[in-house]
Amino acid sequence: MAKTHIKVANVDPVWDRITQEARDAVSAEPLMGGLVHACILHHKSIEKALSYRIAAKLSSNEMSMVILREITDEAYAEAPELVEAARADLVAIYERDPACHRLLQPILYFKGYQAVQAYRVGHWLWTQGKRDLAYFFQMRISEIFGVDIHPNARIGKGIMIDHAHSIVIGETAVVGDNVSMLHSVTLGGTGKEEEDRHPKIGDGVLIGAGAKVLGNIRIGNCSRVAAGSVVLAEVPPCKTVAGVPAKIVGEAGCDQPSIRMDHRFGEKP
Structure with missing residues (x-):
């Protein structure tokens, strides 16, 4: 049959x-x-x-x-x-x-x-x-x-770029999964270096409006970069950094800051 x-x-x-x-x-x-x-x-x-x-x-x-x-x-x-x-x-x-x-x-x-x-x-x-x-x-x-993203940059999935005005992501930048960033964020270099010269953003990171992350540095998983900060040094996982230049000001406040989308620090979310 x-x-x-x-x-x-x-x-x-x-x-x-x-x-x-x-x-x-x-x-x-x-x-x-x-x-x-x-x-x-x-x-x-x-x-x-x-x-x-x-x-x-x-x-x-x-x-x-x-x-x-x-x-x-x-x-x-x-x-x-x-x-x-x-x-x-x-x-x-x-x-x-x-x-x-x-x-x-x-x-x-x-x-x-x-x-x-x-x-x-x-x-x-x-x-x-x-x-x-x-x-x-x-x-x-x-x-x-x-939005200016170099085509060689590597960006994961689950990405939210809110408002997306004046975003710059350089040639050797790497962005992990489940990252959230707001407008006027720069993932750039610090000069005229030609090799690996841009930031490496870990999974679950939240980057506030106007923040600049410069150089071949790593931003650890599930960390937060406060609005308007200039980050020039490594950021450990699950921390909040703020200021110019940025310094650690506390913990990230939750286990998934990019999903929670809470930009406050110095108080309980």
Whole structure:
């Protein structure tokens, strides 16, 4: 007796939720229909929607949207971990940002999320030896989003960059998983060194607005860098540093500061 092959449909509860939110958004505000359909409802998966969004944002007279979509589609097909990271970033923003009420919002409106996803494609291009294309991505991300991340920098997943204005992340910087940072953060060098010269940010770190972390130094896991600080020396795990230059002012206050998002120190969270 011949076997019957039953095709099982792919189930993606995250994408199903996003598309339902999109339909609700159009119902509530029909004038948004064109944008929401183009960015969400015309696509069959989150990676196709992100490919469209990245290409639409970065395209210019110098590089068409069609070409950029082809590049991004190839990246997602060849490196599924990019999609995994995009999902983790999306959930991180939804869980940590009190201004984010729907999974739909970062894809449509949050430049921090969009910039990081575009960077991830640029980083993939860099690893494939396509350096000029990677530099093009870096240039356009900086021009469009005000976020300048070198394509050689390595950034983990579960990343939230809130507001994402004037972010600078240097060539040899490394950012771990589940890191949160606010606007005007710099992960930079201290001079004209050419080798490994940028910070290494551990997992679960919270970096406040306007903080500068400079040089090939490590910021330990689950630590906090207070807003406006200039960090020039190693930070042990689970500590809070503040000041110019930054000094240890106490413990991190909790085991997951990047998730708790509490920037206060000197008092109980």
